[in-house]
Amino acid sequence: xxxxxxxxxxxxxxxxxxxxxxxxxxxxxxxxxxxxxxxxxxxxxxxxxxxxxxxxxxxxxxxxxxxxxxxxxxxxxxxxxxxxxxxxxxxxxxxxxxxxxxxxxxxxxxxxxxxxxxxxxxxxxxxxxxxxxxxxxxxxxxxxxxxxxxxxxxxxxxxxxxxxxxxxxxxxxxxxxxxxxxxxxxxxxxxxxxxxxxxxxxxxxxxxxxxxxxxxxxxxxxxxxxxxxxxxxxxxxxxxxxxxxxxxxxxxxxxxxxxxxxxxxxxxxxxxxxxxxx
Amino acid sequence: xxxxxxxxxxxxxxxxxxxxxxxxxxxxxxxxxxxxxxxxxxxxxxxxxxxxxxxxxxxxxxxxxxxxxxxxxxxxxxxxxxxxxxxxxxxxxxxxxxxxxxxxxxxxxxxxxxxxxxxxxxxxxxxxxxxxxxxxxxxxxxxxxxxxxxxxxxxxxxxxxxxxxxxxxxxxxxxxxxxxxxxxxxxxxxxxxxxxxxxxxxxxxxxxxxxxxxxxxxxxxxxxxxxxxxxxxxxxxxxxxxxxxxxxxxxxxxxxxxxxxxxxxxxxxxxxxx
Numbered sequence: 218x219x220x221x222x223x224x225x226x227x228x229x230x231x232x233x234x235x236x237x238x239x240x241x242x243x244x245x246x247x248x249x250x251x252x253x254x255x256x257x258x259x260x261x262x263x264x265x266x267x268x269x270x271x272x273x274x275x276x277x278x279x280x281x282x283x284x285x286x287x288x289x290x291x292x293x294x295x296x297x298x299x300x301x302x303x304x305x306x307x308x309x310x311x312x313x314x315x316x317x318x319x320x321x322x323x324x325x326x327x328x329x330x331x332x333x334x335x336x337x338x339x340x341x342x343x344x345x346x347x348x349x350x351x352x353x354x355x356x357x358x359x360x361x362x363x364x365x366x367x368x369x370x371x372x373x374x375x376x377x378x379x380x381x382x383x384x385x386x387x388x389x390x391x392x393x394x395x396x397x398x399x400x401x402x403x404x405x406x407x408x409x410x411x412x413x414x415x416x417x418x419x420x421x422x423x424x425x426x427x428x429x430x431x432x433x434x435x436x437x438x439x440x441x442x443x444x445x446x447x448x449x450x451x452x453x454x455x456x457x458x459x460x461x462x463x464x465x466x467x468x469x470x471x472x473x474x475x476x477x478x479x480x481x482x483x484x485x486x487x488x489x490x491x492x493x494x495x
Numbered sequence: 496x497x498x499x500x501x502x503x504x505x506x507x508x509x510x511x512x513x514x515x516x517x518x519x520x521x522x523x524x525x526x527x528x529x530x531x532x533x534x535x536x537x538x539x540x541x542x543x544x545x546x547x548x549x550x551x552x553x554x555x556x557x558x559x560x561x562x563x564x565x566x567x568x569x570x571x572x573x574x575x576x577x578x579x580x581x582x583x584x585x586x587x588x589x590x591x592x593x594x595x596x597x598x599x600x601x602x603x604x605x606x607x608x609x610x611x612x613x614x615x616x617x618x619x620x621x622x623x624x625x626x627x628x629x630x631x632x633x634x635x636x637x638x639x640x641x642x643x644x645x646x647x648x649x650x651x652x653x654x655x656x657x658x659x660x661x662x663x664x665x666x667x668x669x670x671x672x673x674x675x676x677x678x679x680x681x682x683x684x685x686x687x688x689x690x691x692x693x694x695x696x697x698x699x700x701x702x703x704x705x706x707x708x709x710x711x712x713x714x715x716x717x718x719x720x721x722x723x724x725x726x727x728x729x730x731x732x733x734x735x736x737x738x739x740x741x742x743x744x745x746x747x748x749x750x751x752x753x754x755x756x757x758x759x760x761x762x763x764x765x766x767x768x769x
Contacts, residue, residue, distance in 0.1 A: 254712070260699050267707040280710055 254357045283354040286406035293404045294364040307446035317350050317373035336453030342380040347477025349484045377449045385474040393430035400438025429470045441465035510720030519657045526714045531604035533709045553679040560585030564593030565645040570631045571652020572598045573605025575612045599629045632661040642671045650679040654725040663738035670768045681722040682762035689758050728753045740766030
């Protein structure tokens with residue numbers, strides 16, 4: 218046998234000096250985008266159940282509600298993507314893939330807009346509730362990058378829905394909005410939250426939800442345009458009343474506005490601490 | 496293979512990643528800072544409560560207090576699981592209230608959890624338990640002089656240390672002649688069927704439990720990877736012998752240097768300082 222052949226055979230028989238292939242779980246895909254965690258069928262089911270239980274036990278775990286949404290999305294996301302493809306505005310969103318956070322949206326410019334414009338209404342709503350768009354959890358568990366963007370877009374536009382329907386951030390208002398989202402967008406997580414969320418309410422709140430908010434939510438959500446196709450960032454200067462007429466929306470029943478949350482203040486302090494001193 | 500552990504090639508493993516040796520300690524610290532408050536809940540969830548059985552077996556096999564009061568040191572023992580079992584065993588079996596345990600941990604958060612747990616027991620504010628912040632690889636010579644302890648325990652901690660031989664050398668130093676070194680650690684499963692279920696469970700379920708219960712996938716991914724990186728039972732027994740301890744034979748079971756629990760999922764290695 219030739220020297221090259223014998224050395225090749227020896228090389229293949231040599232024990233590997235590094236550890237052999239690391240044991241892994243059975244998942245065949247590589248991460249498709251930054252932050253993607255591929256899950257197999259079993260893991261997806263496990264996380265769906267686990268995040269459902271945890272979301273009910275501790276509703277402040279935003280990451281669990283996000284995980285629930287992603288693991289139960291199923292055919293709803295391709296349907297939303299197709300809806301977006303059918304409208305010119307939606308197609309533009311899919312092309313640009315805009316993100317909503319304090320770096321992409323100029324909050325100070327919006328605050329300077331005249332009263333009655335959507336931009337002004339948005340920053341006023343953010344301040345009044347004490348929230349910030351920076352705390353939305355990124356998408357981890359959707360395999361297709363475009364569908365992952367659609368999910369991310371839905372999550373980031375949630376605050377716009379609050380603003381345009383004039384709902385504050387409180388448990389009853391969030392549930393009302395979930396009913397609205399289910400009627401408008403058809404996401405399973407909206408239905409699950411709407412079904413189980415009311416367990417955390419008191420009886421008077423529950424009664425009010427069912428008699429006043431749910432009829433509004435289902436009627437308004439089903440009849441207005443699919444809000445995932447709205448390019449909110451191009452409508453800052455639009456008058457709010459005109460926008461509502463165009464989209465076919467009307468305000469929710471008057472809600473009780475709680476004190477502003479500390480979320481926005483905390484995020485601003487963290488940003489100031491991280492920013493280099495000039 | 497031993498050279499990598501003994502002399503240090505400048506890099507070491509952190510789970511399946513390779514990192515500079517100098518950064519492993521702080522990376523591990525970050526992991527334990529973040530898991531500390533949910534450590535006990537996570538242990539119960541991940542092992543379905545079985546870790547309690549293992550720790551009970553581990554402590555009772557050492558029989559603390561059988562030959563009179565002992566000075567024990569529990570290293571990487573932050574949350575006090577082992578220390579509490581040692582003191583309870585000595586008290587319940589031998590009516591021994593002089594045995595003491597010094598709990599040492601490199602992580603302040605874990606020690607705080609341990610102090611909280613002990614406040615709920617009768618050992619709080621007694622000389623039977625004390626908490627110390629320290630590095631297993633370099634225990635302070637003032638607090639822990641040579642030839643001080645009768646029993647050195649380290650449970651599920653040694654795999655997180657950067658240099659196992661250094662930990663073993665320190666253990667040898669602080670033990671009295673005749674003192675026992677006992678280590679409980681995750682180890683290699685020999686049965687291939689059990690092994691494949693165990694791998695699937697570890698790599699699928701545990702990081703997800705970390706995500707769900709603690710909102711932290713990364714730390715639990717590290718934990719399962721670090722288990723795979725730990726030397727096998729005979730290799731670790733050899734390292735214990737190299738540090739100067741006298742161990743049982745190079746086999747598993749009675750008279751051997753180690754004893755497997757649950758088919759090798761965990762293993763108890765023992766050695767005596769001669």
